[in-house]
Amino acid sequence: MADFNALATQFTQFYYQTFDTDRSQLSSLYRDESMLSFEGAQLQGAKDIVEKLMSLPFQRVQHRISTLDAQPTGANGSVVVMVTGELLLDEEQMAQRYSQVFHLVNNGGNYFVLNDLFRLNYG
């Protein structure tokens, strides 16, 4: 149980730290077969996914994780992670809540994001 929880925690910390400092660097975490569903938009491939993330209309962003749950998705070391958290954008004082899912696939000990689903939580 410890392994996939540790992997999920390490991955999400690295992912959001990279996102919040230089999101162009996220391309190394995706591959050609990777998919992103972002607020209903669907993209595939590291290049298109990172272009989408780079095009988001804010300069500064800070992710804060509220909850993190992880489960193995089979015997090959792949893991599904559900995050709920808060986003702080630019000079805004009010955080926006979001939900995000990562499916991390183990490729010979190197993990990449096969599935990435993101939604802001309105309400």
Added chain:
Amino acid sequence: MADFNALATQFTQFYYQTFDTDRSQLSSLYRDESMLSFEGAQLQGAKDIVEKLMSLPFQRVQHRISTLDAQPTGANGSVVVMVTGELLLDEEQMAQRYSQVFHLVNNGGNYFVLNDLFRLNYG
């Protein structure tokens, strides 16, 4: 693209309709290897998962889906689904927002829930 979206929509409609009318019937959707993370509690196996769902302290419940996103998780027809939605419990007037992930695994054309992750959204 249509197939996995249609599957995800059909599955979630059936799942929540079953949950809201007689949640003991959900056991047919899980197997021994299925996992549930429910507000941080971790359970495995159809029996323990349904016992957990049956033990939740409300009599009447209504799920309303706000957003639904789906992606294939490989070439075998399996699908990951992220739902955000609202729960109405018993006589409460205020809905509670939640996020839920299902990983639906294709076993010869019959789908079961391998991964189920659920969190209420506070905030």
